[in-house]
């Protein structure tokens with residue numbers, strides 16, 4: 001929590017102002033009972049009206065000043081906390097943007113969303129209260145004790161019993177509550193995950209009649225969260241009655257012994273009244289402290305989760321600027337500078353963390369501009385993984401991936417990715433117009449470039465047929481266009497960039513044979529100066545490629561063109577024959 005609060009640095013003046021204002025307000029609150037005691041003992045007892053008016057007016061002034069300080073402190077603390085929340089959310093967002101897929105896999109999307117929203121709100125709420133109580137509560141407590149002792153030292157002995165009892169109760173309850181607060185945040189993650197899966201998978205859930213099952217899953221997660229929240233609230237609810245009980249008993253004690261002392265002439269009525277107010281202030285400040293005990297563990301559970309994200313160092317980072325410069329110099333010297341679109345895999349091996357089998361082993365090949373390299377293989381054979389190594393979504397474990405003769409680990413990620421047009425297996429579109437979605441590939445693309453890209457991607461006809469053409473809105477997740485249309489738009493997005501290297505990850509799978517063939521013919525003309533890597537399931541898609549890599553369980557089972565592979569590769573022949581027979585059956 002303390003580590004996270006370092007983010008308050010830009011707000012130090014605001015924090016200082018709040019602390020000073022709360023200090024002034026507490027001073028005022030501590031002064032008021034003494035003034036009241038004076039009114040009673042000096043004004044009322046002696047019948048001095050002028051004194052009562054004078055001190056009364058003074059009391060009003062002190063109370064008014066205190067109220068003003070309090071209002072401004074509230075406003076400032078809310079502003080500081082809101083600013084802190086905004087900054088922390090931005091920090092987290094920017095940090096998470098640099099995460100590699102490993103880190104996303106580790107934390108999970110649902111948890112990252114809860115951490116960026118709910119957890120930060122928890123800390124923000126507590127911060128607002130803490131700013132006000134951090135100075136106010138201890139001051140009221142210590143000041144109250146000093147003032148009470150100055151009113152009547154003997155009567156103050158009552159606090160020797162009361163305060164340890166209260167502190168003990170707060171401590172015990174706090175200890176019980178802390179683990180539960182941690183559990184609540186974890187359960188909130190689970191609830192978010194279930195909800196997310198439910199919402200994104202609603203079509204599958206309905207078609208498989210699993211609504212009942214999903215309801216049960218949601219109810220279970222919801223109940224689990226509620227049960228824990230009730231449990232923690234039960235414990236916390238116990239705190240208030242205990243405090244009130246102790247407070248009321250101490251009042252009885254004060255009134256009883258105070259009465260005796262007044263009878264004996266050791267204490268005046270006004271002083272007893274002031275004493276009672278100080279006792280109240282002391283105990284209320286303890287209640288405030290106990291509230292902090294309730295809130296701080298909750299916020300620190302959240303702070304831990306936020307720090308876990310902020311402390312996570314992305315595994316893939318850019319080389320230092322010195323190293324980048326050295327690579328650039330070396331490139332210039334040995335003539336690699338002019339290379340555009342060369343991709344080389346040199347004995348590459350890679351395993352996903354925790355996986356028993358490597359996803360890729362000993363992969364070597366090279367591709368040059370103007371060539372089409374196709375990758376084919378059974379499901380799970382490592383095709384998508386192979387493509388992900390080129391934009392450096394993952395780092396190789398052995399060997400090297402080189403683009404334009406430079407190891408991708410020695411390049412700035414931005415430079416590397418600016419060379420690449422990646423079309424993912426599952427097309428992703430963003431909320432906005434079709435125009436904006438295609439322009440995502442190249443911000444300064446002209447309208448002509450966008451139309452050209454759409455034409456090559458075979459998207460122009462269906463986009464033009466839409467009522468608003470390129471200005472038609474794409475709904476969240478691209479749910480208002482078909483799977484094949486989504487694929488074509490994401491191809492257009494990559495085309496508009498005119499990258500050196502195209503990576504098509506099974507991007508034609510949702511297209512019919514005719515559109516697939518037309519698209520590939522148009523692509524061929526468009527990509528004469530680029531290197532194209534295509535992952536595909538259909539033999540018809542890869543047959544014309546200059547080079548076909550056949551993958552089997554992460555290994556190269558054959559490499560060559562269609563004719564060569566038909567002669568030499570058993571695995572390729574199997575794939576071809578299985579598809580041909582399937583087509584014949586169809």
Ligand SMILES: Nc1ncnc2c1ncn2[C@@H]1O[C@H](COP(=O)(O)OP(=O)(O)OP(=O)(O)O)[C@@H](O)[C@H]1O
Nearest residue numbers: 105352353355359378379380381382383384385386
């Ligand atoms: N994020 C991941 N974490 C762990 N293992 C993974 C991950 N992604 C893929 N794998 C595993 O790596 C292997 C290769 O997966 P990959 O997605 O590259 O296969 P693919 O050939 O593209 O399959 P498909 O044609 O079905 O898309 C599979 O065994 C898969 O289970």
